[in-house]
Amino acid sequence: MPHRHHFAHPHPARLTLLALGLLAAGALAGRVWHTVAVGVASAAVLTTVFLLQQIRHLANAHMAFTQSRLKSSPDRFMIRSRRLAASLNDLRVTASRLPDALVLIDRNDRIRWFNQAAEHLLGLRRPDDRGIKLDTRLARTELADWLQTGGIDPLNHVTAPGQPSRQIQVSLLPYGQQMRLLLARDISHMTRLEQVRRDFVANVSHELRTPLTVIHGYLELLDPEDMPDHVQILNEMRLQSKRMEQIVEDLLTLSRLETQNQVSEERVAITPLLATLRKEAEALSQGRHTIVLENHCERDLLGSMKDLHSAFSNLVSNAIRYTSTGGSITIRWQCNEAGAIYSVTDTGFGIAESHLARLTERFYRISSSRSRESGGTGLGLSIVKHVLNLHQARLEIRSVPGQGSTFACLFGPERLLKAESVEHDGPMTDLSD
Structure with a gap:
């Protein structure tokens, strides 16, 4: 740790190394924690599902064995029957004591069984809650709304109905014949x-x-x-x-x-924003690329001008950095039945499909040497993802190695406003070299 008087005449190289070390530590802490958290969560889910599968298989084996009991001697039948029953009981006891809440619901969404953790985290009570519809029992909670929509995607960072001070992650899994298993995990510590x-x-x-x-x-x-x-x-x-x-x-x-939980609700005029993005692209390209601007949608956006400009600009600068001299960059704004799309298409290096799912992670690199040469920070797409999430929008990436990529921001109709009349100096489609 350097003494305070060392900063009177800071040495550039020493301070640069210090900055690099601290930033690397922060980045490593974030990436390692993310890996550990994902690994622990995945292992817990797999363990729980495996255990419940063993219970179902043993129950089926016990039933099949009972049906064939007439073909066996009584003594042999009793020994095997007791052995299967003991194994099944051991697994049921283990499932009941798992730290994750488990709730088995039938085809009519009625509670068939739940373990002790479900009493603590979800507030269920035995035997009163058996046979009751789960969404009715959890009425006026986020879980009830989620269940009524089908519970297709996992629900993260939800307040536990049984313990408001806890945060849980909830998943709904198919189980047996037309039944489902609700799995709730306490993630307060990870949060x-x-x-x-x-x-x-x-x-x-x-x-x-x-x-x-x-x-x-x-x-x-x-x-x-x-x-x-x-x-x-x-x-x-x-x-x-x-x-x-x-x-x-x-x-x-x-x-x-x-x-942030929400963004400012202001009108973001798209036409002047697109013109600004084109000028920034031309300044960054320095004449090395063909910059194409297409505006096919007379709609503005409702949201944060600062954040949307940051996200859109990141996509443009990435396209220029990873496109060779002589290539083209197309900035496009268009409408469809589902809302509107802002997209940036390039004729650059392209990205292999195996990398697409991880592109929005902090500091994720496809090629470290190429990223350093381009001057990127490795954080641009993470910023884009967070900005879009705050605007209830999503990022869609399409890419073919050697042909180029398209990064598209998809906005729902609730974020669209009828564009205000603006005097244009030229056509809606602009082509610049």
Whole structure:
């Protein structure tokens, strides 16, 4: 830990290494925690499902054995029957004592069985709640609404009906013949750890702002003409300090988005926003690409102008960074029956299908060397995902290696506004070199 007086004359290389180390620690903490959390959750689900499958298989075996009892001797039948019954009872006791809440519901959504954890987390009571419809028992909760919609997708970070201080994750799985199994897991501890990670990244990023500003300021004071033998080193340090500043800004943006529950409800005029995006694309491209702008939808958006511009601009800058000289970038705004789509299509390197699902993870790299050469921070698509989530929109990615990619932001009709009349200087479709 350096002494306070060392900062009187900060050494650029030393401060740069310090900044890199702290940021790497924050990034590693986030990625390791995400991996551990996913692994623990997946293992718990698989263990629970395996256990319940064993119960069902043993019950079926016991029934089949009972039906064939006439073909066996009475003594042999009794021994095997008791053995199966004991194994089945052991598994039932184990299931009843699992830390995850389990509720078995029939084809009519009535409660058939539940374990002890379901009493604590979901507030169920035996024997009164057996035979009652689960959504009726959980009325006026988020779970009831979720069940009535079919419970197709898992529900995360829900307040436990039985313990309001707890957060649970809920899944609905098919089980047996036309029955379903509700699985609820207490994720309060993981939620607290995730909050610690977010606070750590936000605090480190905020604290790095000052030393990075000092580094950048001292580097600007150094004149390459005064040190001709170190021109290349000086230029590289300036480049990396700017990149570090961008990483810090992106981390702070992500931290802010993660703590937001809603965005400002303002009119976002699409036509001038698209014109701004085209100008930014041309400035970043420096004439190396063909920039195409297409506006086929006379609708504005309801949301945050700052956040939407950040998300849309990230998609444009990514397309330019990963498209070779001579390629084309198409920025498109169009309507359909489901709402409206903002998309950016490039003729770049393309992305293999195996990478698509992980592109919005923090610092996820398809090619580390290519990302460093392009100057990207590895956080742009994470920002896009969070902005779209806050606008009840989603990101769709289509890509073919060697042919290019399309990143599309899909907005529902509730976010669309009839565009205000704007005087245009040219046609709705703009082609610039």
